[in-house]
Amino acid sequence: xxxxxxxxxxxxxxxxxxxxxxxxxxxxxxxxxxxxxxxxxxxxxxxxxxxxxxxxxxxxxxxxxxxxxxxxxxxxxxxxxxxxxxxxxxxxxxxxxxxxxxxxxxxxxxxxxxxxxxxxxxxxxxxxxxxxxxxxxxxxxxxxxxxxxxxxxxxxxxxxxxxxxxxxxxxxxxxxxxxxxxxxxxxxxxxxxxxxxxxxxxxxxxxxxxxxxxxxxxxxxxxxxxxxxxxxxxxxxxxxxxxxxxxxxxxxxxxxxxxxxxxxxxxxxxxxxxxxxxxxxxxxxxxxxxxxxxxxxxxxxxxxxx
Amino acid sequence: xxxxxxxxxxxxxxxxxxxxxxxxxxxxxxxxxxxxxxxxxxxxxxxxxxxxxxxxxxxxxxxxxxxxxxxxxxxxxxxxxxxxxxxxxxxxxxxxxxxxxxxxxxxxxxxxxxxxxxxxxxxxxxxxxxxxxxxxxxxxxxxxxxxxxxxxxxxxxxxxxxxxxxxxxxxxxxxxxxxxxxxxxxxxxxxxxxxxxxxxxxxxxxxxxxxxxxxxxxxxxxxxxxxxxxxxxxxxxxxxxxxxxxxxxxxxxxxxxxxxxxxxxxxxxxxxxxxxxxxxxxxxxxxxxxxxxxxxxxxxxxxxx
Numbered sequence: 001x002x003x004x005x006x007x008x009x010x011x012x013x014x015x016x017x018x019x020x021x022x023x024x025x026x027x028x029x030x031x032x033x034x035x036x037x038x039x040x041x042x043x044x045x046x047x048x049x050x051x052x053x054x055x056x057x058x059x060x061x062x063x064x065x066x067x068x069x070x071x072x073x074x075x076x077x078x079x080x081x082x083x084x085x086x087x088x089x090x091x092x093x094x095x096x097x098x099x100x101x102x103x104x105x106x107x108x109x110x111x112x113x114x115x116x117x118x119x120x121x122x123x124x125x126x127x128x129x130x131x132x133x134x135x136x137x138x139x140x141x142x143x144x145x146x147x148x149x150x151x152x153x154x155x156x157x158x159x160x161x162x163x164x165x166x167x168x169x170x171x172x173x174x175x176x177x178x179x180x181x182x183x184x185x186x187x188x189x190x191x192x193x194x195x196x197x198x199x200x201x202x203x204x205x206x207x208x209x210x211x212x213x214x215x216x217x218x219x220x221x222x223x224x225x226x227x228x229x230x231x232x233x234x235x236x237x238x239x240x241x242x243x244x245x246x247x248x249x250x251x252x253x254x255x256x257x258x259x260x261x262x263x264x265x266x267x268x269x270x271x272x273x274x275x276x277x278x279x280x281x282x283x284x285x286x287x288x289x290x291x292x293x294x295x296x297x298x299x300x301x302x303x304x305x306x
Numbered sequence: 307x308x309x310x311x312x313x314x315x316x317x318x319x320x321x322x323x324x325x326x327x328x329x330x331x332x333x334x335x336x337x338x339x340x341x342x343x344x345x346x347x348x349x350x351x352x353x354x355x356x357x358x359x360x361x362x363x364x365x366x367x368x369x370x371x372x373x374x375x376x377x378x379x380x381x382x383x384x385x386x387x388x389x390x391x392x393x394x395x396x397x398x399x400x401x402x403x404x405x406x407x408x409x410x411x412x413x414x415x416x417x418x419x420x421x422x423x424x425x426x427x428x429x430x431x432x433x434x435x436x437x438x439x440x441x442x443x444x445x446x447x448x449x450x451x452x453x454x455x456x457x458x459x460x461x462x463x464x465x466x467x468x469x470x471x472x473x474x475x476x477x478x479x480x481x482x483x484x485x486x487x488x489x490x491x492x493x494x495x496x497x498x499x500x501x502x503x504x505x506x507x508x509x510x511x512x513x514x515x516x517x518x519x520x521x522x523x524x525x526x527x528x529x530x531x532x533x534x535x536x537x538x539x540x541x542x543x544x545x546x547x548x549x550x551x552x553x554x555x556x557x558x559x560x561x562x563x564x565x566x567x568x569x570x571x572x573x574x575x576x577x578x579x580x581x582x583x584x585x586x587x588x589x590x591x592x593x594x595x596x597x598x599x600x601x602x603x604x605x606x607x608x609x610x611x
Binding site for chain 2 (some may be wrong): 143152156229238240243260265267270
């Protein structure tokens with residue numbers, strides 16, 4: 001009796017021990033990503049804020065509002081890049097979200113299984129293509145097409161960037177929207193049909209509104225991907241050294257390509273300024289994510305209240 | 307119940323094993339890389355010993371000391387590779403390079419505050435009393451789309467095109483079409499040399515210029531647009547683009563070496579014959595060897611031979 005009790009206690013202790021070890025392993029795994037984020041923030045910010053402090057500091061105001069990037073003459077202005085990045089991202093969202101959403105509706109609600117079996121692998125493949133291939137495609141096809149119609153006689157433009165980014169964010173938008181559409185309970189659709197609504201009415205008046213928080217978070221991720229994309233846009237943006245874009249035919253210089261183009265050879269203040277560009281990009285992504293996550297949270301709550 | 311515990315144990319073991327393996331893999335990988343580095347060193351060292359002239363070798367055995375090089379920043383990449391290669395065989399020699407600009411490097415060599423001055427231009431007539439070793443040439447070709455009928459541009463026209471003063475091909479004898487200016491990223495050595503040689507440095511590149519990364523992208527962009535103009539290192543001239551003659555001179559390594567092709571410059575090391583140290587002399591001898599010249603090619607320069 002006593003012995004049996006002892007064994008039980010030992011077994012329990014062993015179990016506790018195991019629990020603790022596992023807790024530790026989980027904790028370490030979780031810490032890897034948190035520590036990485038902290039390390040990146042500390043590194044980028046310490047490098048990127050350096051040129052604006054101390055002796056011979058560069059004016060942060062000039063940096064953030066400048067319209068010319070000319071490191072050779074110690075001129076570092078990134079406002080036109082910010083505008084370019086934002087316009088490109090907006091354009092990609094305006095073009096990509098409707099196409100992606102309609103594709104998702106088609107796959108989830110309308111298309112017969114056989115067609116889905118063709119469309120879905122194609123989308124998955126699209127998601128797996130490396131961005132440099134998108135860039136090469138953009139340079140070889142989209143830029144050449146735009147060149148034929150552009151009044152500037154050149155294909156590298158805001159429009160080219162928007163087109164490529166829109167294609168690049170499609171898989172994200174489609175996959176996430178589709179799963180949120182599928183998550184809408186069948187009873188919603190049945191109720192809608194029961195009220196005499198047609199299939200299209202049901203989709204746009206019932207299913208899509210019910211799935212809006214998922215669709216919105218798909219858009220968030222799409223924006224994140226679009227604004228952070230580097231390689232593909234660098235190849236097709238034109239990367240002019242100054243001046244605001246004034247039409248979709250204008251060249252732009254996205255923040256990301258500014259960094260990746262010059263980092264390998266830059267040194268001293270020039271390099272710090274590239275890190276400063278990284279800081280701006282970082283803040284951008286932080287703000288966009290926070291705002292839209294709040295937005296999706298709110299919408300999600302409303303949805304559940306209904 | 308017992309089975310469940312076993313499962314847990316197995317999973318736990320696997321998890322730990324994976325983590326350990328991951329950690330140890332990191333370690334071994336690093337060690338392997340290190341090994342590789344030393345390996346290649348040894349491998350390159352062996353043929354080197356047989357290739358270099360015997361006198362350099364005997365010199366090398368006795369060499370010790372510090373050599374300071376100051377001057378041109380354009381030669382930095384080539385020179386740094388040469389220095390690390392040279393010091394690998396002469397471990398007791400330390401070579402310090404500081405990029406101060408050609409003129410400063412030459413001035414330092416004249417007043418004896420460095421051992422060797424590096425220059426990316428020829429000595430001027432007032433810069434006297436120095437010996438020079440040419441170790442490379444830098445040549446930049448101005449390229450157009452093959453269909454462009456413009457075959458020659460003057461330095462002045464090139465400057466005006468890149469500064470935005472000339473915007474239409476008809477102004478330089480071509481068809482009536484807008485010129486698409488293609489340039490390189492601002493930290494590029496080729497761009498630095500191009501802007502210096504054309505004088506663009508003082509006027510500034512036109513804001514609407516397309517900026518692409520790398521010689522290869524310039525070539526591809528120009529090849530893809532019949533109204534584009536770009537500039538590349540000589541090694542990037544091929545069938546897809548057309549190199550124009552500048553002031554009537556063809557862009558060839560021979561013309562660059564002869565100095566008749568204006569978009570070119572020599573890379574020199576200058577020193578004072580009377581005060582040069584044996585270590586510095588050994589390095590000066592080294593830069594023209596076959597081994598050192600491969601670094602010139604690596605960085606898109608023209609070899610001296």
